Amino acid sequence: MIPRESATIIRKLRKQFPVITLTGPRQSGKTTLLQYLYHDIPYASLEDIDVRTAALNDPRGFLTNFPEGAVLDEIQRTPELFSYIQGIVDKNKKAHFVLSGSQNFLLLENISQTLAGRSAILKLLPFSISELQNEKLVPDTYEQLIFTGMYPGIYDRDIGPEYFYPSYISTYVERDVRQIKNIENLNSFSNFLQLCAGRTGQVVNINSLATDAGISPNTARSWLSILEASFIIYFLQPYYENFNKRIIKSPKLYFYDTGLVCSLLGIRSADQVRTFHSKGALFENLIITDLIKSRLHKGENPKFYYWQNKTKQEVDLIIDKPDGPVPFEIKSGMTMNDNYFTNLKYWQKLSGEKPENLNVIYGGDTSLRTSGGNFISWKKLYDQYI
Numbered sequence: 001m002i003p004r005e006s007a008t009i010i011r012k013l014r015k016q017f018p019v020i021t022l023t024g025p026r027q028s029g030k031t032t033l034l035q036y037l038y039h040d041i042p043y044a045s046l047e048d049i050d051v052r053t054a055a056l057n058d059p060r061g062f063l064t065n066f067p068e069g070a071v072l073d074e075i076q077r078t079p080e081l082f083s084y085i086q087g088i089v090d091k092n093k094k095a096h097f098v099l100s101g102s103q104n105f106l107l108l109e110n111i112s113q114t115l116a117g118r119s120a121i122l123k124l125l126p127f128s129i130s131e132l133q134n135e136k137l138v139p140d141t142y143e144q145l146i147f148t149g150m151y152p153g154i155y156d157r158d159i160g161p162e163y164f165y166p167s168y169i170s171t172y173v174e175r176d177v178r179q180i181k182n183i184e185n186l187n188s189f190s191n192f193l194q195l196c197a198g199r200t201g202q203v204v205n206i207n208s209l210a211t212d213a214g215i216s217p218n219t220a221r222s223w224l225s226i227l228e229a230s231f232i233i234y235f236l237q238p239y240y241e242n243f244n245k246r247i248i249k250s251p252k253l254y255f256y257d258t259g260l261v262c263s264l265l266g267i268r269s270a271d272q273v274r275t276f277h278s279k280g281a282l283f284e285n286l287i288i289t290d291l292i293k294s295r296l297h298k299g300e301n302p303k304f305y306y307w308q309n310k311t312k313q314e315v316d317l318i319i320d321k322p323d324g325p326v327p328f329e330i331k332s333g334m335t336m337n338d339n340y341f342t343n344l345k346y347w348q349k350l351s352g353e354k355p356e357n358l359n360v361i362y363g364g365d366t367s368l369r370t371s372g373g374n375f376i377s378w379k380k381l382y383d384q385y386i
Contacts, residue, residue, distance in 0.1 A: 005128065013122070014096065021122070027151055038098060041068060062081070068092075068096070076101040130382055197264035203250045261282065279332050280332045287317075313346050328359045328361055334365075341358060
């Protein structure tokens with residue numbers, strides 16, 4: 001098993017909470033990680049129809065099999081268990097349950113109703129760059145990484161991305177969507193998903209997206225919420241705390257995995273990524289998602305934003321830290337270029353930011369501090385800058 005960064009925080013929180021809830025997309029490695037960490041308590045998957053039937057027919061009786069706790073996988077399929085788990089952990093201080101699932105909305109809704117204050121909530125996404133680097137699995141070029149993506153199955157089972165992602169979309173994405181909301185026309189939804197992939201890194205325009213998909217704006221909003229709850233897409237919110245009404249207030253759309261985006265866009269190789277007209281957006285998606293993983297896998301809530309005014313001057317990423325916001329531009333070019341700092345210098349004038357806090361993450365191999373700001377290699381995101 002490729003070691004996961006989340007293992008550290010899970011071990012720590014096990015000593016502090018009677019329940020740990022682990023969410024994340026299907027096939028992100030939740031089951032593998034939990035079975036590795038929790039070899040001392042039973043494991044039960046509620047995906048198994050016999051197990052699920054037993055839990056639904058007699059939830060109290062089902063849980064008597066686990067007096068000291070258990071790992072209960074895909075538990076959102078049996079919401080009847082939650083209140084009984086609350087009773088067990090309140091009475092038995094030694095009991096410990098781990099609840100995992102791939103439908104964030106359904107899972108957290110039940111947690112908030114019955115286990116609030118008793119459960120730590122964590123998210124596990126596909127591999128991060130640093131996790132792959134530790135195992136020497138990062139390819140030499142970011143184009144190859146964008147195309148391959150970072151789902152564990154590709155690395156653990158050596159499945160080609162050109163085979164993995166079409167199967168993933170049809171097997172998991174479409175099934176999860178149907179479980180959350182009854183969508184009658186699956187072809188329309190598949191078309192909608194492809195249109196979202198084409199808008200990666202763009203500010204969301206609901207009306208335009210709905211028109212192109214041939215659906216109503218309300219339906220578009222509903223389907224975006226489903227994709228977000230299923231850990232397919234992520235919304236980067238605008239930063240506007242210190243600026244006036246000239247800023248843009250709609251979120252930008254990203255996917256949690258670039259390999260999935262490539263599959264939806266019909267990209268079939270890393271060479272096609274190199275010549276793709278929106279390669280910059282794919283690289284931006286890769287970097288922002290990886291930085292999100294770096295926070296979530298440590299149990300932290302990422303405070304990430306973008307900034308853009310109505311004249312389209314933009315900073316790709318703002319990380320809100322305790323001592324103030326830190327700006328980043330993200331450029332796919334492999335050569336250091338002072339022009340990459342143009343928007344950051346505009347931000348500097350508005351915010352009074354110091355030059356040493358201006359950062360460009362780019363597609364080259366070398367990181368360098370300069371008097372005008374910092375160049376950060378995509379391969380060295382966490383060395384000393386972020």
